[in-house]
Amino acid sequence: MQALTNRLKQVERKPMSLLERMYLPAIFKGMIITFGHMFKKRPTINYPEKTRPFSPVFRGLHILNRDEEGRENCTACGLCAVACPAEAITMEAAERKESETHLYREEKYAAKYEINMLRCIFCGLCEEACPKDAIYLSETFAPADYQRKQFIYKKEDLLIPNPITDPEGYKKAAGNRVQLNANK
Amino acid sequence: MDIRAYIGLAIMLFSIGIIGVLIRRNAIILFMCIELMLNSVNLLLVAFSKMHANGVAHANPSLASDAQVFVFFIMVVAAAEVSVGLAIIVMMYRNIHSVDINFLNRLKN
Amino acid sequence: MLLAIDWLFILEKFALILIVVMGSLVIAMYATYAERKVAAILQDRRGPNRAGPFGLLQPVADGLKLFFKEEIIPDFSSKFLFILGPALAMLTAIMTGAIIPWGDKVQLFGRDIPLQIADIDVGVLYVFAVVSLGVYGIMIGSWASNNKYSLMGGMRAASQIISYELAMGITMIALILVTGNLSIKEMVLQQQHGWWNIFYQPFGFLIFLICAFAECNRTPFDLAEAESELVGGYHTEYSSMKLGFYLFAEYINMFVSSVIMSSLYFGGYDLLPFVDESKWGLSANWMALIGIAALMAKVVFFLFFFMWVRWTIPRFRYDQLMNLGWRVLIPLALINMLVTGGVILYLHK
Amino acid sequence: MLGTYITFPELLIWLPLIAGILSFFIQKEATAKNWALFASIGTLMISLASLMYSDGSQKSFDTSNVSYVWLPSIGSSFAVGLDGIGRLLTLLNAIAFPLIFIVTYNKQYKNAAAFYGLMLLSQAGLMGVFCAMDVLLFYFFWELALIPVYFLSSRWGGEKRIAATFKFFIYTFAGSLILLVGILYFYQLTAPVIDRAGNTLAEHSFSLDAFLKVSLTGAQQNWLFWLFFIAFAIKMPIFPFHTWQPDAYEQAPAATTMVLSGIMVKMGVFAILRWLIPLFPLAVARWDNLVIGLSIFGMIYASLIAIKQDNIKRLVAYSSIAHIGLMCAAIFTRTEIGIQGTIIQMFSHGINIIGLWMVVELLEQQTGIKKISELGGVAQKAPVLTILLVVIALANIALPLTNAFIGEFMMFSGLFAFNKWYAAFAGISIVLAAVYTLGMIQKVFYGPVNVFTEKVKDIQWSQRLVLIIIVVIIFMVGVFPQPVFNLTKQAMVFIMTKMK
């Protein structure tokens, strides 16, 4: 059969010579190799103290964005849910009351917004689909948990801190990318 | 120590071995009882050797050492016997999946 | 008659025993640390570094963790044997220390205290006896677990240890032919100012070393706990401190076999071969200290070697293990013994 | 002449022995028959020659003409010799075999070579028994005579041959083993064998001389006597040991039966004379009443049973028990006349009983029937046979002028001298013998011819010749017994001195 690539390496299966069968030289060689590794530079870092920078295209935990006034961007259009290949997103829409204009940017909003983090594959399609810049994939990981139901993130878990009341938290949560997107 | 204490102890162990041979029917335990008998003999021989070392063999300790060399040989033989005996027991177990010696008697009829 | 006993002697021995046992335990503890650290270094990692400076308190933390873990004793197993297993393993591991000369002697309170718990003239045989008993801990524990994987692990351990003991014994005979006695203290003293036994018996040492690996159930001979095949081998069912005992026993065994190898082949507490250290004119206590340090240095090297090998060579397959033991090592050991005997006979003629 | 190189007793033993062994290798039946006949006639010639060369001057009982070293370390040698009794019995033996072979010449045997071989072997064994002058040798031949007979009877006998022969074998074997024990015990008491230089070759000796020289205490004699006697009693057989006999006689092939009853039972009587009486005179004296009582009881018992028998073979068998009982009783009277009578009767009875068996055999060959009740009227069909039979039968019941008369008369005299009551009881058996013998003759040979006897033909010339020879011997000894007395005189004297 024609090899698809030319990476195929022919292995010779000839019986081992006496020297090879004694294994001792091979073992000795191996020992030297492992010993040599003692003096190599270690690729590991002291993680919690030191971290490595994320890649610019890293897709982390979802956040539901707010605008500068702290209003939720999401209008519960459902496009993200439709776009989600893992069907991890569910939502319920509600109509904004007069008194709630400071809370929701649009007239319709998501009364309930849940992402099942066990299903989510962090593909970022929801982010692509969102017309309102409401959902973003941040640079944080989904933390571990003890119960399955804890992995169903509620709206409260996803919402970004309010930039007005908690600008520090907002900034931290938003990271680089939200800012970038917000300025778009 | 008085030699009679050793004789008594050896006889007790020996008899317990014999009783074991008589009342147990698991071949392995039978075999172990026999080993116990051999050990009581060893103990007795060593005691006698030290007894003679205190008495007749005082001038010539190699006379008393004879018994200890004998014990050494008993151990040698016991080891050889065990290898063979266990092989036989395992062979039997392979065939009938039991080491009950009474089972063998049942086979005959 | 009771009063005629030299109480100071008893006291001295007690102290020595205590020191040896505690020392072994501490060294075993730190061997676990060292194992992880060495593994890390060899694999370009960092190893434990959280508990204490450089992670030095890690063994303590491990110990505490093991102590506080839940005790699980499987149903339908013999509870007594289940506990007896690790206890025996630990006991036999510690017992070997009794006949090892840790140093020459120290002078304290006007007494010459030999740094050896008991100098019996069948020291080498004693080592064998204790080593051969070590397998009971594993076998009993594995059987009491009432678990097939455990049992298989135990069986493997038993057959492996018995098989390799043979080759080890035969090499030992060659060594005894060279030294002419069985007391370890005597052997060490013979090597004191001249040739270490390694120069007489390099080949024997190699076999002994391999067998020592097998006897300690160390990789590449850790078939008994081969996690890829047997989950955890003989200690699959063990948890908490009983598991700790098994692990500890393994490290103590490693330590002890390092000490024995040093004593038998590398002059024990002798600092350098071909050098008469006593001419340096140091006091006995200093000499003892130097001796202990020398011994410990050798031990540390061997311990490191154990770990080094572990992280270099992959595990054997079971049939390979048996082949190596019976078809390679025993014949080689026999040849070694015969050649040694022949040479000695020739030289004595 | 001949005796310088090889002696008569040796010839008498080796000739049939070698001929017998060679016979096994013969392929054809006829050749085997002729070979056996030839060999047995040769033996007869030698026997007759030995008679001729005997000058009647043998010094004593223990004449050993020849002695070869055999088992030096235990003091046994191949010592054989012929004294008067031995000569007589070897003669009987030598006469009997050719006659038997001729009479049964027409009979077909499977594997004839083996049959004749075994016959010759048994002859050799018998010769050995009569010639042996060494106790161990005697025992050897004693057994050697038995084994071929065992095979003969088991192989070529009647339907129940195996069980019957086996019974016979076990009886005699057990008896001879007990005899062996007695011999061995005795042996321990004999003097050492010392060569001329004075070296002790063996601690004890098996030679007859050595045995005779031992003086036993009464107690030793008493129980050694029984060890010996039981073996002999089984062989003869006398009363409590006789149960094997009728079965064996009935089941054995005719030729073997003739050997058994004609010669083999004489072994027992001969052994008593040769061994028991000289060796244990005190014990013989002590147990005489018991043995004679048993013998006489056996006689009457056997005679009574014989009367009731319908089977002709069993009848003859029981009659033999009765006769042997008389001989045994006569020996134990320890009177010279009784013993002399026994000696002559051994020969006579041998001849007579062989003759009887021959007639029975000839009848059975023709009719295939053994039952007396089914036969009848043979006299009309076969007058010669009848006449000869009548003579033989009359000899068997010891009518005067026949050979048995001499013997029986002397035996009765001895018995009478010993104890009148015994003689009286023994006398009953004479009457009974007449009853069953004549009854048998009457039923078989006279009366109407029936389906079974219709085709009976008279006997052939060869068979006629044989029977006539027997009849001649019967009358010869009956009329002129002196040569026999002369022949056995020295032996008699010896026995009597031992008895004193």
Next chain:
Amino acid sequence: MGITTIVFFILSAIAVMSAIMMVVSKSPVHSVLWLIAVFFTISGHYILMNAQFLAIVNIIVYAGAIMVLFLFVVMLMNLNVESEPMKNYRIQLAGVVAGGSLMLVLLSALMKTDKLMVQLKDGDVGLIRQLGRVLFNDYLIPFELSSVLFLSAMIGAVVISKRDK
């Protein structure tokens, strides 16, 4: 009562008790362990009599090799309490009585032997130097013969346990 006497009796008591337990234990594995205990006490006795070599060899050979094999076989066969259903009590009783009376007879007879003392602690009869000298000078022939014994046992074990092709 010297200390050696006390040690002697303690060891003896343990030995006898362990031996009894070995016989009466239902589970074969327990039996094996009790027997090992007996061997240890016997080794203790050897040490008490200064038979160092035998003490150690006893442990190496019996405890270290023989009993490991036993344990190995018992475990491999997975023998447990159920593998030996109760035997007829009468036969058991008869066995005990027979063995017991043998013991009593021997004890009562042999306890009448002369009171001879056994040398404890000292004497070099049991030391390896002495034994080695005796073994390789006087007992060379039996020593070589024991190798024949081992050879035959070795062949035997192979013949019996190797599966036929």
Next chain:
Amino acid sequence: MNAIILTAVWGLVMMLGGAFIKSKTLPKYLAIGGLSFVFLANLWELYTGNPFSLLNVDTKEMLHTNSFNLVFIAIALGATLLYFLLNGRDVEKVGSHVSEYFALIFFVLCGVALSATFNTLLILFLGIEIISIPLYILTGSDKRNLKSNEASLKYFLMGTFSTGIMLMGIAFIYGGNELASFFINNIKLGEGKMPLLLTAGLVFLMIAMAFKVSAAPFHFWTPDVYDGAPTVFTSFMSTIVKAAGFFAFVRLFENAFGVVQPQWQKLIVIITVATLLIGNLTAVFQQSVKRMLAYSSIAQAGFMLFAVFALNDKAKEGLILYSAAYSLATIGIFAILIRMNDYTIDGFNGLARQQPVMAATATVFLLSLTGIPLTAGFQSKFYMLMAAIKNGHHFWLVIVAVLCAAISAYYYFRIIQAMYFKEASLGADNQPLVLATDVNDRFRALLLVVAALLLILGAYPQLLIDWLHYRP
């Protein structure tokens, strides 16, 4: 010495041969060749009085050779040689380890030689063990056969048990021996009354030896073991090995305790009578010839016990003769039995017609076993009886023995009857069943040789006995 060393060496050769020889028939020839050499070497030692100078090692008096035990070894080796010749092919059929079987037999022979020449209790012990251990294996060599397994296990347990008893006896003897020695001729038996320890030791040793030679009441393992073992090995076990046991028995009790024989003779009498009666009476009821021979071997053991009972010159001569006669006859009859298709007595029906040579020789063997004159069996029994009578005590024992011999005639002659006087039963095709397979002319010739040997020995036992008194 020659025999001991050479058998051990040749055993080793056979063992190594097993590793390298793939052929199944070659080991047999190797074994026969080796054994012939050992046999000749032994004869050479007997003739010259010294072993080969290379093998002349200093045994420190632990082994003692004289013409008596050299003759015995010669008999054992010679009988084994005949056994190899007769049954070599059958050994090949037992299993796949042919060479190993032969090696084990050589080791047994080494043990036989040891137990014939031992001078200390240690060598006795080693000799008996060297005999026993290979036998346990040979007994169990038919691995798939449950009977063989059972026999092996039973033999093994009983063997080790009796070893334990023997060792206890040895220990007692050492303890009671004021000379602190294991040498059998160096035991101080005390004035008048034996020390208690020695008495106990003697009884234990006697029981153990009775176990080893399967004397009643310690015989119960024998029938099962002999029956269960592969027939070809039963033949070996029940002859040469058994004779060796008796030889050791006599040697031990003569040299060690001969002086005090009156004190223990009663025990031997009881054992002898029990052995004779049990052996003979149970043999009568057996239907299987193999089992019958097993019981008859017990019965023959009763006769051989006479040697222990009598302990005099005649007993020794008798033992030698008995070993030869019994071994030859039993090997012969077993060789025939192995070729039979049916091991029951009925299986012999009509053999004389089909295999006249086999039947004739079998008859000779059986006659010899019965003890009919002119066979070696008679001479051996005769010597035994003579020895017992010479001993002078317990005369009734002799009577019991001869009555038992008469009983033995019963069961031996059943086979003769079957062979000669009965017809083979008919098979499916109405043809007589084929009774024996694998019978060739060489086999027949060998049988004739064995039978001839028996007859020659029977007529002239001096041939063998003179060697006992031979002085080079």
